[in-house]
Amino acid sequence: MTVFACATCDAVLSTPLSQVALPAHARQTWGHGLLPVLMEAGSYAVDPEPFGPPWRSWNEVDEDEAAARGVFAPVDSLPFGDPGTIVVAPGDTRGTVLIPERCDGYCCGLDGRDGPNLACEHCGQPVATRIDDCSLWQAVRFAPRAVRRIPTGDPAPQAADWQALATEVHPTPPVGPSGAWSPQWAAAAGVALAHLLAASDGTPVTVPDGLAAETLRRTLDTLLPQEPPAKTAALAGPGLLTPGPALDILLVPQHPRTGEAWQPSSSARTVPLPADVWTHLAFHQERLPVPAAGGLPAGVIRDDPLPMHPWSVFRPDWGVFLYTLARLPAVRQPWLRRIYDRVKDHPYARPF
Structure with a gap:
């Protein structure tokens, strides 16, 4: 198991977590209402791709440069933030406070457009980006250079074969x-x-x-x-x-x-x-449910x-x-x- 701590002051910023794969819907925008939490409690994932500002439009990026970043067709814009953000459930964070001037969003919450909007409560350094706006899966992304990993000594759940x-x-x-x-x-x-x-x-x-x-x-x-x-x-x-x-x-x-x-x-x-x-x-x-007298035969599901x-x-x-x-x-x-x-x-x- 792993705890994430502030790279500046060593204050603990998360509960003990075990690593899982990044969900396929991590970057999904869906509907017009509030979505649930992206990550299950007690887990974290590492996003290998760049995340967050600065943003550059496709016209500002050379095709060879885009290909080197793993993008092979025109997109509206490319993030040039650090790759490797650590994605956790908001409820698994500890010791963080919002940065008011970075709390913009599209509608009902925060979308992370201005970069890290959570700071370490102990030293004030920006450490993470909280996302909870409508249409977006709720998550906190720790900036990879703002935190460090501390093994807890407890074994992580064993990966199923x-x-x-x-x-x-x-x-x-x-x-x-x-x-x-x-x-x-x-x-x-x-x-x-x-x-x-x-x-x-x-x-x-x-x-x-x-x-x-x-x-x-x-x-x-x-x-x-x-x-x-x-x-x-x-x-x-x-x-x-x-x-x-x-x-x-x-x-x-x-x-x-x-x-x-x-x-x-x-x-x-x-x-x-x-x-x-x-x-x-x-x-x-x-x-399909079928009528049956007495007990249900094997393989027949209930109709209620x-x-x-x-x-x-x-x-x-x-x-x-x-x-x-x-x-x-x-x-x-x-x-x-x-x-x-x-x-x-x-x-x-x-x-x-």
Whole structure:
């Protein structure tokens, strides 16, 4: 376990935390209301990409410089803050105070546009950026050069091996109590679609029937040509049968602690999915309730409460999709760059 302390005065700034993978929806902007906390209590993640000001527009950045920073297609602006911010839940911070002159936001809270807005309560040095504005996942990001790590001596939770993943990861339902699609699923689909397009080489891609088709097929059919032959994609990972050699693309889980994608023994290309989303796709079987006298037979679910069903068609998060695709070198191929430009110019057009 790790505690983060002020690099200037050594004051403790967090509770004991264990490291996990950065969530796929870490940079998501969703809806118009207040979103929950990004990180689970007791955990932290390291964002390898630059974060925060100063900001430079695309016209101010040379393409080679952008590529060196891992961006291969035009974006509105690039952050030139330090990479490696430490992302934690706001409730896991200790000994920090707001910096009033840096508390700007768009609507209902703070969005971090002015840089670090939290200072060490003991010495007054800026140490972190709190984000809690509407449409943004609530989080605190410690500036990597403003804090230092102190091992507590307590062992961190052991990372589950791949075979235990299906039993230890709690699946995230695709639909919430309101009947709206989960923003986590929209973000996961945005990431997966960017990788699926890159793996398609510009040819059609077929995905399994069911929830995978409901969340991915419509977008793939819209963005890719439909002339055969098509590449075949399927779910693969721990607890599933070994995929056959005829599969071209495999949808695989990312480990929730390390962020590493599960690697198959075949030569098929892999597309990562967050473990909580992949687990639901791989193992959740929703069966229609059937009348039964006496006790319910094996395999029949109760009809109270009814399973949640969405009230609208699924739309992947176009912002997460563009963010991911801009950072894949494959986007420099003319056919894929055309798709990127099309979605960027018309983000609310079908299928987004």
